[in-house]
Amino acid sequence: MTDFNVAFLGAGRMGRTHLRNLAGIPGVHVRAVADADLASAQAGAALVRADRATDDIAGAITAPDVDVVLISTPTPTHAALLEQCAQAGKPVWCEKPVAATLAETERVLASVEAAGIPAMIGFMRRFDPGYAAARRAIDAGEVGTIERFRAISCDYTLPPIEYIRTSGGIFVDMSVHDFDLARFLVGEVEEVSAWGAALIDPAYTEMGDVDSAVAMLRFTNGALGVLEASRRTTWGYDIRTEVAGSRARLVIEAQQKTPLLSSHGLGYHGGHFESFPDRFEAAYRNELAYFFECLRAGEPPMPNVRDALETLRVALAATKSLREGRPVRVSEIA
Numbered sequence: 001m002t003d004f005n006v007a008f009l010g011a012g013r014m015g016r017t018h019l020r021n022l023a024g025i026p027g028v029h030v031r032a033v034a035d036a037d038l039a040s041a042q043a044g045a046a047l048v049r050a051d052r053a054t055d056d057i058a059g060a061i062t063a064p065d066v067d068v069v070l071i072s073t074p075t076p077t078h079a080a081l082l083e084q085c086a087q088a089g090k091p092v093w094c095e096k097p098v099a100a101t102l103a104e105t106e107r108v109l110a111s112v113e114a115a116g117i118p119a120m121i122g123f124m125r126r127f128d129p130g131y132a133a134a135r136r137a138i139d140a141g142e143v144g145t146i147e148r149f150r151a152i153s154c155d156y157t158l159p160p161i162e163y164i165r166t167s168g169g170i171f172v173d174m175s176v177h178d179f180d181l182a183r184f185l186v187g188e189v190e191e192v193s194a195w196g197a198a199l200i201d202p203a204y205t206e207m208g209d210v211d212s213a214v215a216m217l218r219f220t221n222g223a224l225g226v227l228e229a230s231r232r233t234t235w236g237y238d239i240r241t242e243v244a245g246s247r248a249r250l251v252i253e254a255q256q257k258t259p260l261l262s263s264h265g266l267g268y269h270g271g272h273f274e275s276f277p278d279r280f281e282a283a284y285r286n287e288l289a290y291f292f293e294c295l296r297a298g299e300p301p302m303p304n305v306r307d308a309l310e311t312l313r314v315a316l317a318a319t320k321s322l323r324e325g326r327p328v329r330v331s332e333i334a
Helices: 013-022 038-048 057-062 075-088 102-115 129-139 161-165 176-185 281-297 305-324
Strands: 004-009 028-034 052-054 068-071 092-095 119-122 146-154 189-197 212-219 224-230 238-245 249-253 262-264 267-269
Touching: 004 013, 004 057, 013 028, 013 038, 013 281, 028 038, 028 057, 038 052, 052 057, 057 075, 068 075, 068 281, 075 092, 075 102, 075 119, 102 305, 119 281, 119 305, 129 176, 129 238, 129 249, 129 281, 146 176, 146 212, 176 189, 176 224, 176 238, 176 305, 189 305, 212 305
Parallel strands: 004 028, 004 068, 028 052, 068 092, 092 119, 146 224
Antiparallel strands: 146 238, 189 212, 212 224, 238 249, 262 267
């Protein structure tokens, strides 16, 4: 079995989750944990007994004892760090998104393709057992010709309004996972029509954003889709997806956090998920295990930077439709 020496960049909340998952992958050795905040790097390094902690992120990438890089730093840093990995010729896994704009994402794509390095982007929902099983069923022909797609994503609590100011909007920031699933399960999207409103907090309007949104999708293969998003529920983190075809319907939904249903007083009670770390706990483990399996097998890991580019293009088409009040062909977004 091939061993890998890893530099892990970014030891915040999600970074620590990924570090814990790395500790369970055989043959993976974290040599360096790097973060702009040295104390965070040290805390992350302690989780996996890494050789060292450092605030020299660039130095961690180019270190001679490192042959693979994982990136979980703040979003605005992803593009530059991916390019540095390409220059160093080192395989890389990076949290989504690559960048907020098509131009910057295209520049990164050109860089990693020119370097010929494996570069995987962390759209983790593809690796959730339910979504992975759905893809296998579709590939096996069990669904038949896909006719309809539906996705619902609702967060439990509103994010800070300061975050919304720079998030890129509900479709780019939140629904991008659903657009990725649409491409993963159905195919490329040809046209988007979107609507949205600030139904929960009027401050979203001041930020030029919405907290509730709906998008209609037309796929290039003729299938139709509906996507719903909300920044807040009163019942819990709510993620549901449906693919309907000529032979069968697939529904991916984790209804309860724990397999316990309490019934009393002519009613019943079950526990909901609160946020993405617990709902997609298995997906986060599976995506990293898959990444290293691909490296061992010499196979290109997916989703890659090109997937991130095309998913961003759909999200930007939805954003344009929302702002202009008209259907937008994805090919318009260049």
